[in-house]
Amino acid sequence: MSRMPTVKDVAEHAGVSVGTVSRVLSGEAAVKTMLREKVNDAISALGYRPNVTARALRTSRTDVIGLIVPDITNPFFAQLAASVERAALERGHSLMLASSHDDRGAEQSHVLAFLDRSVRGIIVVASSDGPGLHLETAVPVISLDRRFGAFPLVSTNHAQAAALMADHLYELGHRHIAYIAGPPDTEAGRMRKEGFVGRIDRCGKKGEPVELELAYGKFDYESGERIARDLLSRPPQDRPTAIAAASDQQAIGALRAARDLKIDVPRKLSVTGFDDISLANLVVPRLTTIRQPADTLARRAVALLLEEPPGKADEMIDGSLIVRGSSGPRAQPKAVAGHKN
Amino acid sequence: MSRMPTVKDVAEHAGVSVGTVSRVLSGEAAVKTMLREKVNDAISALGYRPNVTARALRTSRTDVIGLIVPDITNPFFAQLAASVERAALERGHSLMLASSHDDRGAEQSHVLAFLDRSVRGIIVVASSDGPGLHLETAVPVISLDRRFGAFPLVSTNHAQAAALMADHLYELGHRHIAYIAGPPDTEAGRMRKEGFVGRIDRCGKKGEPVELELAYGKFDYESGERIARDLLSRPPQDRPTAIAAASDQQAIGALRAARDLKIDVPRKLSVTGFDDISLANLVVPRLTTIRQPADTLARRAVALLLEEPPGKADEMIDGSLIVRGSSGPRAQPKAVAGHKN
DNA sequence: CTGAAAGCGCTTACAG
DNA sequence: CTGAAAGCGCTTACAG
CATH class of the missing domain: 3.40.50.2300 (Response regulator)
Structure with a gap:
């Protein structure tokens, strides 16, 4: 036959009822071995494939x-x-x-x-x-x-993961850090920012004070590039020594801004991202980031x-810190202006 | 009613048959204006949405x-x-x-x-x-x-588009060019290579001879990086002055290899891609490439x-050449070893 | 355990 | 132009 075989064809071929065919198909209901085998034989003999649309109509459920x-x-x-x-x-x-x-x-x-x-x-x-x-x-x-x-x-766990990055940067000696946040109308943007800021605050209180600047952008390349360009256009002593971004795309934009301004990453500036997209491992230098699983x-x-x-x-689900080439120790100590949030 | 309304509900509400409802829905068949309006009123009154599964079962067609x-x-x-x-x-x-x-x-x-x-x-x-x-x-x-x-x-039109790039590089004065091809078991890989090679051959015959080297890889970053690294590890006078890749990803890999080997792009080496993915405009330097529409x-x-x-x-469909920062004139003339294919 | 039958919600010849 | 009815290919109570 040229049309697709149906349960009815299978049933006829196997000498059973369509109900039995259906029960074999579902695998659920108990069907005697002999009938089951007949049905399976008929199925392969005819090359039967269930019609998912009919099944969906009947059960109002699809896969x-x-x-x-x-x-x-x-x-x-x-x-x-x-x-x-x-x-x-x-x-x-x-x-x-x-x-x-x-x-x-x-x-x-x-x-x-x-x-x-x-x-x-x-x-x-x-x-x-x-x-x-x-x-x-x-x-x-x-x-x-x-x-x-x-x-x-x-x-x-955006907050936990972002805190990992805060620790990393603090441990590298950075005391003037800029954070490029994601859109505040996204939970991810807010959580990452809070995780990062909260941890930096804590570090600053328990250890040396940290000057933290915050800027908000979208999660895209352009935001990162634009914000970093603003940040880095200042005289060197006023620039942050590390920029942590809320996404890899922002960070890659920041990398490009640094490159355009001839600021050496990571020797003069550390840049970090979030996500660990495959590109993070391909930019120059490779991006230190948080891996989202x-x-x-x-x-x-x-x-x-x-x-x-x-x-x-x-x-x-916890994220993990992936340290690559874009983050490094702060170049030289500088006077710290104080703690700003 | 809590279940979803059906054609039957609409028909009852409008005082017509389900066939008429269906005909209004399809918009095809002629239905008298008055009935049509009644049906449409019923549809919006009930918030009726057609069941696409039932429709699919009946017509064995979906959208x-x-x-x-x-x-x-x-x-x-x-x-x-x-x-x-x-x-x-x-x-x-x-x-x-x-x-x-x-x-x-x-x-x-x-x-x-x-x-x-x-x-x-x-x-x-x-x-x-x-x-x-x-x-x-x-x-x-x-x-x-x-x-x-x-x-x-x-x-x-992979061949046409690749030829555009061949012209571009020849016009910039490059006479020793490496082409990183895509997999020969893909039509795109073959066509791009043939378009490029054919045009370079033609340029070489009509103008100055061109030494062309060919290497095959996958379309990915890694292939580009690996092949470029091999190519560029030679003494400067033996290196190609331009690398044309069959994909942006390969080209970006090549860019990274050049960077690692401290070879200035585009002053010492031109690198070009194919596709114009959004990343092409974000790498450093921005990638000269072929835009696929x-x-x-x-x-x-x-x-x-x-x-x-x-x-x-x-x-x-024709592709177009997008000239950006990764391609430039050949730095200085060199002896040309001859034409190799 | 198995069969006969209803029914999921549509569309579309078939009459009229 | 419109209605009544068949049927798309399944699944699943319902009997037995």
Whole structure:
């Protein structure tokens, strides 16, 4: 026959009812060995593949996981998407991808579109936080990396990870540090900043005082470059000796600004990032950063989604410090102007 | 009611039959204005959204486009994926994404999985070419960027674009050039190489002779870095004065090798890429490269897929030369050893 | 343990 | 132009 074989064809070929075929397919219900074998033989003889659409209509459930990211061309989100796809595949699910372009409206309409398709669950890396839609839905939703609405969040422990970097810089002797923060309307931006600032404050109180400057930008290259350029355009004695950025992209932008201004990294200036995108290991000098465990994050997000009932509690996963060439000891001691926050 | 409203609910609310509701929904068939309005009122009153799964089962057609890329963390593929998603969205379709990890088996099983889901069409950026499965399928398949099986290909005119770069380098006075090619088992790798080599040969015959060296690698950073390091480890007079790479990633790797070896780009060495990923404009120095028109490629691929009947002919779209800081005039004339291919 | 049958929510010939 | 009805390919109570 030229059309695709159906359960009915399999049933006829095996001499059983379609119900039995379905039960064999599901693997759940008990079917006598002999019938089971007949059915399996028929399945391979006919090259039968279940029609997932029919199954979905009947059960209102699919094996598709919807993923919404702000921008797939952002290397960290691309990595996250790759990890989510792998994690989904491992558990027999496929991935439907949508980009919100940092637009709340697009985000919401993608959620609705996924719901229309009876996806098994939705993972969203939110564009920015805020009221967040309070859709109560039969379909589980998990926030990944950046909180979406009120849904449970799987993320790196941004504060803990950022504190690691603060310690690193303090230990290297830096006492005038600039922190390039991410957008304050993102939880990740806020947590990283608080983790970093909090730890520097603590270091400053227990040890030598630290002058800390704060600037806010987006998570992108341009923000990092622009802010670093401002910071570094001052006379050398007024410049920070270290710039810690809230993302690798910002840090790479900062690296470029330093390069343009002929400021030697790491001898005159340390620059650090956050994420450990693959590029971090390829820029010159290689970037000291915080590694976000993308695979683990993705796997946990998928696991929470698929649990019965779906996970409800946030999960924080520790990040780790990766020391490379862009951070080093402060060149020479300088007078410290005092502690500013 | 708490369950989702169906056509039946809409029909009752509007006092018509479900067939009429369906006809209004499809917009195709002629329905008298009065009934149409009643139906539309009922739709908004109930907040009705069509069940796409039921529709798919009935018509064995969905509005999902399947996209398979070798690796979503490759910046060029990420850009392509973003463009495909946008193009799909513009035409009312969603995107299902899968990564093949450059594995033919995975690629094939993703195709099958998409087919199982009755996708509207499949776009594949092939892992590498070869026999290619000859599935005849009701579902249209289009190759994007790299040919998949025997399916129509939408791609940059790799040869034309690479020739642009050959001209650029020749005009800058380079007479000893190394070309880092992509994998010869990819059409893109071969076409770019042939376009470049062919044009250099032509320049060499019509003008001054050019010594051209060829090396093959993958399209990734590591290949570029490794090959460039080999090339540049020779005594200065034996080194090429320009390295043209088959991808931006390779070129960025080459940039790093040059930096490590303290070879000034572009004063002592020109380095060029291919793709114009966003990173190309952020490395130091900014990369001279070929821009692949990702948006246009994506839009054409989606258009071919959605045509009735689906497009059957390959489409080549011209790339363009983007001159930035990594290429410059050859520093000083040197003896030319002759022309080698 | 197995079969017969209902039904998921649509679309679309078929009549009228 | 509109309605009644069949049917897409499954799954799952319901009987037995």
